[in-house]
Amino acid sequence: MNPSIQFCSRCGHQVSLKIPPGETLLRHVCDQCQMVHYQNPKLIVGSIPEWKSSILLCKRAIEPRYGYWTLPAGFMENQETTSEGAIRETLEETGAQVQIESLFSLFNLAHLNQVHLFYRARVLLPVFGPTTESTEVALFQEGDIPWQDLAFVSVRETLAHFFEDRKNNRFILHQIDLDPAQETTPLSISSKAAG
Amino acid sequence: MNPSIQFCSRCGHQVSLKIPPGETLLRHVCDQCQMVHYQNPKLIVGSIPEWKSSILLCKRAIEPRYGYWTLPAGFMENQETTSEGAIRETLEETGAQVQIESLFSLFNLAHLNQVHLFYRARVLLPVFGPTTESTEVALFQEGDIPWQDLAFVSVRETLAHFFEDRKNNRFILHQIDLDPAQETTPLSISSKAAG
Numbered sequence: 127m128n129p130s131i132q133f134c135s136r137c138g139h140q141v142s143l144k145i146p147p148g149e150t151l152l153r154h155v156c157d158q159c160q161m162v163h164y165q166n167p168k169l170i171v172g173s174i175p176e177w178k179s180s181i182l183l184c185k186r187a188i189e190p191r192y193g194y195w196t197l198p199a200g201f202m203e204n205q206e207t208t209s210e211g212a213i214r215e216t217l218e219e220t221g222a223q224v225q226i227e228s229l230f231s232l233f234n235l236a237h238l239n240q241v242h243l244f245y246r247a248r249v250l251l252p253v254f255g256p257t258t259e260s261t262e263v264a265l266f267q268e269g270d271i272p273w274q275d276l277a278f279v280s281v282r283e284t285l286a287h288f289f290e291d292r293k294n295n296r297f298i299l300h301q302i303d304l305d306p307a308q309e310t311t312p313l314s315i316s317s318k319a320a321g
Numbered sequence: 322m323n324p325s326i327q328f329c330s331r332c333g334h335q336v337s338l339k340i341p342p343g344e345t346l347l348r349h350v351c352d353q354c355q356m357v358h359y360q361n362p363k364l365i366v367g368s369i370p371e372w373k374s375s376i377l378l379c380k381r382a383i384e385p386r387y388g389y390w391t392l393p394a395g396f397m398e399n400q401e402t403t404s405e406g407a408i409r410e411t412l413e414e415t416g417a418q419v420q421i422e423s424l425f426s427l428f429n430l431a432h433l434n435q436v437h438l439f440y441r442a443r444v445l446l447p448v449f450g451p452t453t454e455s456t457e458v459a460l461f462q463e464g465d466i467p468w469q470d471l472a473f474v475s476v477r478e479t480l481a482h483f484f485e486d487r488k489n490n491r492f493i494l495h496q497i498d499l500d501p502a503q504e505t506t507p508l509s510i511s512s513k514a515a516g
Contacts, residue, residue: 130330130331130356131330131331132330132331132332132333133328133329133330133331133332133333134328134330135325135326135327135328135329135330135336135358136325136326136327136328137327137328138327138328138333138335140333141330148453151398161325163330164396165399166363166364166396166397166398166399167364167397167398167399167401168361169361169362169364169436201359201361202361202362202436203346203361203362204360204361204362204434205431205432205434206362206431207429207431207498208427208429208436209429209498210431229427229494229496232403232424234402234403234404236400236401236402236405237400239399239400241364241397241403258343299424299494301424303402303404
């Protein structure tokens with residue numbers, strides 16, 4: 127199933143694909159200590175950083191989608207909340223401090239075992255710039271968004287719904303299931319998706 | 322950090338705690354092949370199954386919280402969406418088929434590396450009963466909810482907000498961060514949380 131699970135992380139013996147007793151799905155089970163190595167979807171958390179009426183975007187300095195523009199987002203870490211993760215990723219990728227507002231979009235990418243969450247956020251001070259993860263960080267008015275050069279479908283959908291809701295002065299939670307057919311671009315947000 | 326990560330799942334060699342180049346957090350890194358073994362929060366997905374004005378609850382047949390009542394919920398699996406996971410868990414734990422309505426609550430349990438999502442759901446037919454995961458499955462009117470015997474804080478909070486919103490005829494998304502101090506009961510939804 128997952129080619130990078132060949133050995134037990136606890137005892138180092140080989141694992142085999144088996145359905146554990148009382149379960150229904152194939153799992154990587156250790157031949158020696160019987161530990162079951164569960165694989166679960168990962169959360170990607172990000173923000174829509176607003177400064178006055180502009181949105182802060184970053185140009186990716188890393189693969190995948192090197193050189194394309196994105197909203198700041200990345201893998202949620204242990205020991206943090208979804209909002210804390212969105213604040214941290216925004217700081218790491220743009221240098222900007224934000225205050226989180228409402229949850230705006232939730233994407234299921236079942237084929238990639240990912241769930242993406244984007245929060246509306248307020249940029250506290252217009253202090254930002256290139257980081258190790260972004261070659262360029264800039265504020266965009268709605269009319270200047272580089273729609274053709276956005277890195278991920280979930281970013282494009284989030285921005286499109288955001289401007290639509292802002293026009294209507296009513297922000298709702300957008301829940302969207304993306305499948306490979308809807309994607310014209312690779313969707314793994316970061317190389318940490320591997321494994 | 323995680324005592325059950327001692328060996329590389331890809332090559333079987335020992336791992337060490339290190340900060341990989343370009344990162345800021347300690348990770349389990351293979352001494353031999355350098356593979357980084359990321360650890361990320363897990364999603365628990367569940368439903369609030371409504372039949373007429375009653376809610377379907379199940380009495381846990383498994384630890385933790387054996388014998389306590391809960392809303393059907395469990396770990397999201399790879400290759401499914403959050404809604405599909407909630408439907409599957411409801412079927413597995415109650416035998417009932419549900420149709421998912423809106424996302425109702427999102428809990429962060431940063432100390433357990435968990436995010437819980439509960440969806441409002443409509444029971445399609447009043448066909449349900451004990452399962453391998455529940456010794457008892459029953460419909461409860463609001464006045465009969467066994468508040469003192471609920472398994473998890475996120476379940477209690479979800480039910481309390483649900484009945485309040487229903488009274489007000491207005492369902493909103495509830496986002497709650499739980500820390501250990503708020504918990505009077507163990508919170509790991511299933512033994513699968515280990516590892």
